[in-house]
Amino acid sequence: MNFKHTVFLGLMLTILSGCTENQPQPNGESEIRDAMKMQQAAWNTGDIDGFMVFYNDSPELTFTGGSGITKGFDTVLARYKKNYATKSEMGALHFDLKELHRMGQKHFLVIGSWELNREPDHPKGFFSLIWEKTPEGWKIIHDHTS
DSSP states (O other): OOHHHHHHHHHHHHHHHHHHHTSOOOOSHHHHHHHHHHHHHHHHTTOHHHHHTTBOOSTTOEEEETTEEEESHHHHHHHHHHHTOSHHHHOEEEEEEEEEEEOSSSEEEEEEEEEEEOSSOOOEEEEEEEEEEETTEEEEEEEEEO
C-alpha cells in the first residue's frame, strides 16, 4: 500500500468512526418492536419454538391468562403447544402495539392487542408484557393476555 492509499484509508476510518458516534443509540423500543414482529412471523409459520425465543428461559417466567397463572418457561411452552397443536389452531396472529413505556434501564411495559384469524373463529384480546434487558437481549418476563 502506498502513502496516498494509507492516508486515504486513515481519513476514511476517521470520518466513519465520527459518523457512528453521532448515530442514535438503540433505547430498547425499536428492538422490542422488531422482536414482536419476529414473534408474529414465527407464529404465522407455525413455529411455536421460534415464537418462544423472546420469552425469558427461566423458571421465573410468568404467564397470566383466562385459565390462571402459569410459571416457568417450560410450562408456558408446553401450554402453547397443547392449546395450539396444529397450524390451523394457531391461525394467523396480528399484534397491534398500543403503548411502550420504559421502566428504568432494564425494563419496558408493552400494552397492545392481539387477534387470531382462523376458521371458524377470530379470537382477539389485549396483552401487557414486561420485557427485561438480559445478556441475550430483550426478553419477556411476564405476559398477561386476555
